[in-house]
C-alpha cells in the first residue's frame with residue numbers, strides 16, 4: 001500500500017467526524033475510544049480511523065501522545081516552539097503548551113550532538129491544579 005500524497009485537500013467527512021469527536025471528548029482518546037464513539041456515525045473500521053488520525057496529525061489538528069498511545073485535538077496554532085503536554089494522572093485532563101525556550105534548548109542540544117531533530121513532543125505527568133486542590 002502506498003501513502004498517496006494528496007496535498008492540501010480539504011478534510012473529508014470521516015476526518016471531520018474524528019476531529020469533532022476528539023474535540024468533544026476534550027481529553028486524550030485512543031483509536032478504540034474513537035471507534036466506540038463514532039460507531040453511531042457509521043465509522044467502524046480501525047484503518048479508517050487511523051487514516052483519518054494520520055491526516056489530522058499531518059495537518060497539526062491532532063497530536064499523538066506517544067506514551068499513552070492516545071490522540072488529542074489541538075486547539076492552538078503552532079509557531080516554532082516545542083509542544084508539551086501536561087497530563088493529569090488523576091482526571092486525565094491534558095494541558096497543551098508550546099515553548100520556544102524549550103525548543104531552543106533542545107535544538108541546541110540536537111545541533112551539538114549532530115542529531116537531526118524531526119519533531120519534539122514532551123509529556124509531563126502529574127496532577128492538574130484542580131486535582132491537587134482536593135487533598136486525599
Ligand SMILES: [Zn+2]
Pocket residue numbers: 060063074075076078083096
Ligand atoms: Zn497543538
Ligand SMILES: [Zn+2]
Pocket residue numbers: 088089090091092093127128129130131132
Ligand atoms: Zn486532574
